[in-house]
Amino acid sequence: MHKYYLNHLQELEAEAIFVIREVVAQFDRPAILFSGGKDSIVVTHLARKAFAPAKIPLPLIHIDTGHNFPETMEFRDNLVKRLGIQLIVGSVQESINKGRVKEETGLNASRNALQTVTLLDTIEANKIDAAIGGARRDEEKARAKERFFSHRDEFGQWDPKNQRPELWNIFNGRKHQGEHFRVFPISNWTEMDVWNYIWKENIPIPSLYFAHEREAVYRDNTWMPVSEFLSLREGETIQKKLMRFRTLGDITITGGIESDADTLEKIVMEVAATRSTERGNRGDDKRSENAMEDRKKQGYF
Amino acid sequence: MATNTRELLRFTTAGSVDDGKSTLIGRLLYDSKSIFEDQIDAIRQSSERKGLAHVDLSLLTDGLRSEREQGITIDVAYRYFATPKRKFIIADTPGHIQYTRNMVTGASTANLALILVDARKGIVEQTCRHSYIASLLQIPHIIVCVNKMDLVDYSEEVFNKIVEDYTEFASKLDVTDIRYIPISALNGDNVVNHSEHTKWYHGATLLHELETIHIGSDYNHIDARFPVQTIIRPHSTEHHDYRGYAGRVAGGIFRPGDAVTVLPSGLTSTIKSIDTFEGSIKEAFAPMSVSITLEDDLDISRGDMIVKENNQAEVSQDLDIMMCWLNGKKLQPGSKFYLRQSASEVRSIVKEVLYKMDINQLQRIEDDKEIGMNDIARVKIRTTKPVAYDAYRKNRSTGSVILVDESTNETVAAGMIVE
Structure with missing residues (x-):
């Protein structure tokens, strides 16, 4: 093997650090969109690496739906304290109070869709001109052609007809007044890469990702955690399960899977196994999880 | 599967409509088990609806087709798969609309280009165009897949004629590594597994080539180049005077003690340290992201390039x-x-x-x-x-x-x- 070579995780890391540094170099007020999920945790970790020994020169933005896992909030606050950086919270509850958005009602009510308004308001209020996110191209088809530097017009919208071609490693962050960019440093990572990297780097993640006992209800092919926001439907019963979450978002829309993976190594093995056996039997967990990811994306990206 | 030691290979696929490119990509994703059950279910159902006897793997990239109908600009879609040996990033560029623009974009980051040739048609104008762009963008490796071999009875003569024609044409291009494989993306011949139908072919399968082709020399490790992206100044008590030039090595190998010149100013200094989050390192090479500190306090800003004094840009x-x-x-x-x-x-x-x-x-x-x-x-x-x-x-x-x-x-x- 050639002596001067990087393995795939090292190369992906070098690429992501390069992209994050480009953001800080090209924009006046960039920020990291932090959801408390593994992808934004990895992005924050990469930002730390990009500017060491200095602090991360970026604030974290968290869009708070008010329906959070307490573990996520605790994790967020500890992280911000440890890194010594600013946290900007955009509150969906405030958007509701101000009449910017209307609370959904009904059995499937969720504040997920409302997040977009709060996010754009937060970006505008803080004059953020580049928001770094943890979205990946392997998440779904439409994301497969997203850019690293994704241009948003003055309404914060993405115009797929007007995407800038992105060549080599030259990123064009030029914009007009009022426009901003979303930037995705881990575009080229897959779910497997993210888990392998967390494992290799031993990055702290919320305990919710590890197998634990919790009360949950089986709904739409997934285990919904019991919380003050969950109302039982007819025929549903609360059960105690050894489970974990593969993605984290708003507690009202985040379902978990039955699992005994309580270490990073076991999680990596579990994700790898899920991938290779999915073809053989119907992966209902995975289906619901895709739907979950989609909803997450509508709100955040 | 949970290995951290894979290499990364980025390749682009060049093809025109109906040459089987979508099927080939679908085949690679499917046979490398990169497809989820729900995706397979969806295309199995679509295939049945269309009355097809087999699962149409080209439907895996169907998202693009429906988007095209809606008039959305389609340029490059990126797809991912991995085998125990390598992780692959495919820059998938659609065939006809704005072809040159798309392929140039996809090719700009690729180590390798897959060029598809329809065995029945041989080398056509599009093949030449794709190959020229691959050569223009200096993609180091080209694999010519002679596809639809099943439709020419897996004829060795047909394959050899195409190899001969392409070799002659390619002599006008600036590409040194060209390989040829007879395949049927539809049936999977020589894609992942050796084909029973081409006993005369003793070369590797496509996946084997993708997994083993030597890409370690694709980066220039001779001419040391370090474009400065941004400057790291912690302003902390601990690192009071720290001034690190952050960037990604674009070529060559840098070491502490190297005599360097900053371009375009021409100022000179010596590398004091090469730093990463994990600590200082002894060598930095492409494509690593590092920070470099110098012995002297120079006026260096974003856009400047640090090179070795004895090998300048x-x-x-x-x-x-x-x-x-x-x-x-x-x-x-x-x-x-x-x-x-x-x-x-x-x-x-x-x-x-x-x-x-x-x-x-x-x-x-x-x-x-x-x-x-x-x-x-x-x-x-x-x-x-x-x-x-x-x-x-x-x-x-x-x-x-x-x-x-x-x-x-x-x-x-x-x-x-x-x-």
Whole structure:
């Protein structure tokens, strides 16, 4: 093997650090969109690496739906304290109070869709001109052609007809007044890469990702955690399960899977196994999880 | 599967409509088990609805087709799969619409190009065009997949004729590593598994080539180049005087103690340390992201390039460029642009169009110099400030530029510096 070579995780890391540094170099007020999920945790970790020994020169933005896992909030606050950086919270509850958005009602009510308004308001209020996110191209088809530097017009919208071609490693962050960019440093990572990297780097993640006992209800092919926001439907019963979450978002829309993976190594093995056996039997967990990811994306990206 | 030691191979697929490119990509994703059950279910059902006897793997990339119908710009879609040996990133460029623009974009980051040839048709105009672009973008490796071998009875003569024709054509190109594989993407012959039908073929399968082709030398490890992206100044008590130049090594190998020159200023110093989050390291090479500190306090800013004193890049305000125009708006004579190259940005003007390329005939067009979408042309550019660069042949990173329209901020052209 050639002596001067990087393995795939090292190369992906070098690429992501390069992209994050480009953001800080090209924009006046960039920020990291932090959801408390593994992808934004990895992005924050990469930002730390990009500017060491200095602090991360970026604030974290968290869009708070008010329906959070307490573990996520605790994790967020500890992280911000440890890194010594600013946290900007955009509150969906405030958007509701101000009449910017209307609370959904009904059995499937969720504040997920409302997040977009709060996010754009937060970006505008803080004059953020580049928001770094943890979205990946392997998440779904439409994301497969997203850019690293994704241009948003003055309404914060993405115009797929007007995407800038992105060549080599030259990123064009030029914009007009009022426009901003979303930037995705881990575009080229897959779910497997993210888990392998967390494992290799031993990055702290919320305990919710590890197998634990919790009360949950089986709904739409997934285990919904019991919380003050969950109302039982007819025929549903609360059960105690050894489970974990593969993605984290708003507690009202985040379902978990039955699992005994309580270490990073076991999680990596579990994700790898899920991938290779999915073809053989119907992966209902995975289906619901895709739907979950989609909803997450509508709100955040 | 949970290995951390895979290599990364980026490749682009070049093909036209109906050459089986979608099927081939679908086959690679499917046979490498990169497809989820729900995706397979969906295409199995669509295939049944269409009355097909087999699962149409080309439907896996169907998202693009429906988007096209809605009039959304489709350029490059990125797809991922991994085997125990390597992780692959496919830059999948659709065949016909704005072909040149898309393929140039996809090819810009690729180590390898897959070029599909329909066994029944042989080398056609499109094959030449794809190959020319691969050569122009200096993709180090080309694999020519002679597809649909099942439709020519897996004939060795047909395959050999195509290899012969392509080899002759390719002698006009600047590509050194070309391999040929007879395949049927539809049936999977020689894609992942050796085919029973081509006993006369003793070469590797496509996946085997993708997994083993040597890419360790694709980066230039000779000419040391470090474009400065940004400067790290912690302003903390612990690191009070720390001044690190952050960037990604674009070529060569840097070590502490190296005598370096900063371009374009020409200031000199010595590397004090090469730092990463994990600590200082003894060597940095492409494509690592690191920070470099110098022994002397110099005036260095974003866009400058640190090189070794005894091996310097070119510095000039006049650039000779092969340019691909990417925008619907034509090039207006005398228009000004921001020219971006590595981390630098300078204003520039296209002084002269020397000639346009007819990329089907590989001939120069000298009597029509109007440049529009998808045109490839040799141009002379003058910049307002000196730029440190290398010829694209020598370094794909320090030898590439983009032009940004000053009024719309759009990326309107991609360029490869000739010299």
